[in-house]
Amino acid sequence: MATFRILVTPGDGIGPEVMEEALKVLGRVQQRFGHEFLYEEETIGGAAIDRYGVALRPETIAKAKASHAVLFGAVGGPKWDDPRASVRPEDAILGMRKQLGLFANLRPVRVSPELIGESTLKPEVLQGVDMVVIRELTGGLYFGKPKRRWENAEGRQAVDTLRYSEREVARVCHVAFQLARQRRKKVTSVDKANVLRTGQLWREIATEVGKQYPDVELEHILVDACAMYLVRRPASFDVIVTENMFGDILTDEAAMLAGSMGMMPSASLGRQRKDGTGIGLYEPIHGSAPDIAGQGKANPLAMILSAAMMLRLSLGLEQEAKAVEDAVDAVIREGLRTPDIAGPGAKVVDTRTMGSAVAERI
Ligand SMILES: NC(=O)c1ccc[n+]([C@@H]2O[C@H](COP(=O)([O-])OP(=O)(O)OC[C@H]3O[C@@H](n4cnc5c(N)ncnc54)[C@H](O)[C@@H]3O)[C@@H](O)[C@H]2O)c1
Numbered sequence: 001m002a003t004f005r006i007l008v009t010p011g012d013g014i015g016p017e018v019m020e021e022a023l024k025v026l027g028r029v030q031q032r033f034g035h036e037f038l039y040e041e042e043t044i045g046g047a048a049i050d051r052y053g054v055a056l057r058p059e060t061i062a063k064a065k066a067s068h069a070v071l072f073g074a075v076g077g078p079k080w081d082d083p084r085a086s087v088r089p090e091d092a093i094l095g096m097r098k099q100l101g102l103f104a105n106l107r108p109v110r111v112s113p114e115l116i117g118e119s120t121l122k123p124e125v126l127q128g129v130d131m132v133v134i135r136e137l138t139g140g141l142y143f144g145k146p147k148r149r150w151e152n153a154e155g156r157q158a159v160d161t162l163r164y165s166e167r168e169v170a171r172v173c174h175v176a177f178q179l180a181r182q183r184r185k186k187v188t189s190v191d192k193a194n195v196l197r198t199g200q201l202w203r204e205i206a207t208e209v210g211k212q213y214p215d216v217e218l219e220h221i222l223v224d225a226c227a228m229y230l231v232r233r234p235a236s237f238d239v240i241v242t243e244n245m246f247g248d249i250l251t252d253e254a255a256m257l258a259g260s261m262g263m264m265p266s267a268s269l270g271r272q273r274k275d276g277t278g279i280g281l282y283e284p285i286h287g288s289a290p291d292i293a294g295q296g297k298a299n300p301l302a303m304i305l306s307a308a309m310m311l312r313l314s315l316g317l318e319q320e321a322k323a324v325e326d327a328v329d330a331v332i333r334e335g336l337r338t339p340d341i342a343g344p345g346a347k348v349v350d351t352r353t354m355g356s357a358v359a360e361r362i
């Protein structure tokens with residue numbers, strides 16, 4: 001029997017609601033496959049600002065480093081949204097990513113045949129969509145310095161800095177090519193090389209890294225065109241690799257191919273240890289959804305699918321990961337729908353019923 005340490009950070013809004021369901025599903029995995037998951041829970045985000053005055057405590061990072069993986073819900077909400085606030089709930093997720101060195105964010109986009117009808121896009125456009133967007137996660141505009149606000153005779157000013165180093169671009173491109181080798185062997189590198197110096201560096205390095213993977217096709221697309229192709233011919237993409245901010249925006253767009261933000265899991269990975277393992281952080285790409293929090297309307301499948309990615313990528317439990325994904329496919333096939341993926345006449349269930357249904361099918 002294997003024992004794994006998992007840090008659980010539910011966060012704010014629907015974060016705790018979807019986390020409860022992921023833990024229910026993992027409980028069933030423990031029972032069925034006989035593993036031991038040792039959980040530690042930490043308060044983060046807005047809840048931590050209320051309790052400790054900061055969104056992320058050093059103790060939480062220390063606990064994360066002592067774990068095999070972190071399961072992260074979502075942070076944020078109107079209560080902490082003052083644009084002048086010196087601490088923000090989002091500092092929790094940004095701090096985790098940076099301090100744990102999680103530079104590669106994998107965001108798979110799969111379209112269940114049963115959900116094609118619920119999308120706002122035409123069914124024929126969605127046929128065969130199966131891609132992974134790899135978002136660079138610890139560089140770019142999010143972290144570049146200087147980053148500040150000030151005021152002068154011309155009024156209020158602000159600056160964020162877009163900076164990338166050769167090393168930062170190369171390492172995330174390697175992740176993309178290695179993943180493409182296990183898939184359809186195509187990488188699309190997305191940049192803004194027609195305008196930005198960082199985009200030119202990105203393209204140059206993606207091309208150099210690509211030469212080390214002659215069996216993988218590499219195409220370059222400008223980010224504005226990519227936003228268009230994502231809704232025009234999404235099935236043509238296999239692995240997309242892009243910088244932090246572009247990846248953030250393009251993946252919310254891509255969520256609409258899968259039907260809802262509530263269907264989009266993610267894994268954030270960093271350097272591997274010598275034994276081939278490495279800490280990973282697993283979270284849905286959606287936020288705390290204040291508009292539906294506390295109403296039982298949140299779709300827990302993105303969080304549950306993130307837990308499946310954790311089983312596969314940080315705990316090395318492929319069969320268990322597959323069992324969770326198959327259970328999710330089964331409930332979708334059987335017609336269970338939270339409101340975000342429910343068409344007319346659908347069998348609408350609440351967050352807990354959806355989570356229990358997945359757990360029961362493992
Ligand atoms: N990783 C994170 O913690 C994370 C990610 C994104 C946004 N946020 C934060 O969340 C807060 C709200 O942001 P937002 O409203 O722009 O984005 P959001 O992702 O929270 O919500 C966008 C829309 O998608 C819906 N939605 C999201 N997740 C859903 C789910 N699981 N089931 C059903 N519907 C779902 C919401 O109801 C809303 O209509 C902000 O404070 C933002 O900073 C946090």
Ligand SMILES: CC(C)[C@H](C(=O)O)[C@@H](O)C(=O)O
Nearest residue numbers: 076090093094248285286287
């Ligand atoms: C909450 C926010 C900081 C975060 C981001 O911009 O990275 C979110 O939008 C995401 O996609 O994970």
Ligand SMILES: [Mg+2]
Nearest residue numbers: 248249252285
């Ligand atoms: Mg986002």
